Amino acid sequence: MELVISRDTLLRALQTIQGVVENRSSAMPILQNVLVETEGNKNIRLLGTNLDISMRGMFEAEVEKAGKVTLNARKLFDIVRELPEAEVRFTEEDGQWIEMRCERSKFRFPGLPPAEFPALPESKESDAHTISASVLSEMIRKTMFAISQDETRYTYNGVFMETEADILRLVATDGHRLAMIERPSEGLVLREGVIVHKKALGELVKLLQGIEGEVSVALTHVSSGQGLSLSGDEASATLTPNHIIFQMENIALSARLIDGEFPKYRQVIPDNNEYSILMNRESLTQALRRVALFTNETRMVKFAFTPGQLKLTTNGSEAGEAEETIESNAQTDITIGFNSRYCLDALSILDEEQISMDLKDSLSPGVLSPKDSDGYTYVVMPMRV
Structure with a gap:
């Protein structure tokens, strides 16, 4: 095998494959390697796997002699990362040995037999x-x-x-x-x-x-x-x-x-929540973040709804206590406890300005969703206040 590839293309390829290559020293040596094989005259294919997740990618290269070899993915990545932005030449020699050149740099290291590399799942394209x-x-x-x-x-x-x-x-x-x-x-x-x-x-x-x-x-x-x-x-x-x-x-x-x-x-998604309360997502997020700084190891924050507002409080700890009040369209009184991190996780991935919290009582799961639903539902179990 003999080929020439740009350093940037090779680095990008190795960065992509790196996430699925086995990196445990106790793993099978072949799983710590990436398989490099030529594909025609203009491309090479890189394959990596840990047997649970596999990846294959096609990248541009100038192929002068067809072939394939497996090389330690981590070592190859570390070397390529330090190379200048220039062309990299691979030459297979003495069976499993590879010589790699880039400008004035030269490296020579061994691989493992490509026949030992596991076969990866193939896909079919139809319908x-x-x-x-x-x-x-x-x-x-x-x-x-x-x-x-x-x-x-x-x-x-x-x-x-x-x-x-x-x-x-x-x-x-x-x-x-x-x-x-x-x-x-x-x-x-x-x-x-x-x-x-x-x-x-x-x-x-x-x-x-x-x-x-x-x-x-x-x-x-x-x-x-x-x-x-x-x-x-x-x-x-x-x-x-x-x-x-x-x-x-x-x-x-x-x-x-x-x-x-x-x-x-489906059994845990409430379908009979009596109260649907609208709040500004950013206001709730900021207030909840501040109050959460004063929670104990349970991360519990009390949500106390009264007409027109929501009061967030902690039960108090050695670190102190906190209270925040924001506007809501609540029409009644209801108090419930939630894990603050669970709520913040959902609020951080939503984009809508208004969010809805649907509640039944203080002992039933709450449902958080965008104001107009948008096909997204987040259910969080209550905590004892």
Whole structure:
């Protein structure tokens, strides 16, 4: 193998792949490597995986001799990061050894046999359907913050994706709060729903940044599941027996799906809340941030609604106590306690000026949503005042 590639292109490629490469020293050595292989005369393909998440990307290069090699991803990234902005030449020699040159710099280091590199899931493109890349990014951003950080609750460690009547729905919960968002997605079918792990979603959100236009989605059938593939000038996702693959321009990301049943989320979404109270989102956010500075380890803040206003208070701690009052359109008296961080998490990802808090009583879950709903629902469990 012999090729020439610009330092900036190579650095960008390695930065992209780095997030899915296994970095534990105890891991299989081949999983700490990136596979570099030529594709025609004008491109190279980089592949990385930790067996749960995989990524492949196509990048421009001048290929003088076809071939492939695997190299330690971290070492290669560290070297390229320090190189000047110039062309980098790779030459394979003595089997698995690679010589790398850039201006007056020269490096020589070993790789591992490409045959040892795991095969990555492949996607099929058929029956295409579309969803905006920016919409998909928004849906993930407005739900994944509610994913549980408790690794023992495995089915809580991802976002649940399902479709119903041309609507794509994403749901995440940690058992204390729940975030759900719905957007139109005509033609996409995920009848049983799938759970995508939070680590894969974190990488996906980074890849979706800056992508414009439509995401092409195609349903494909496989022997033991269903699949969908997003392709086109934007992003694509394909579900194979137990993986989902997202294709964005020149990058594909695949993730092993979480095997298990997602919590029955519909049971915890209140549908009979008596009071719907409007507030200015920014006013509530700023007041809650200040009051939260005086909460104890429970982070509990008391929400005391009276006609026309909301008073936020803490129960008092060794650090002191705080009180803030903001305007609301409350018509009655109701007092309830919420975890301040859970409320602030939701307020920080909403964009609307007015938000609605729907309440039944001091012991029932509250529902936070934009004034005009906009297909977004955030449920938070109450705390004892």
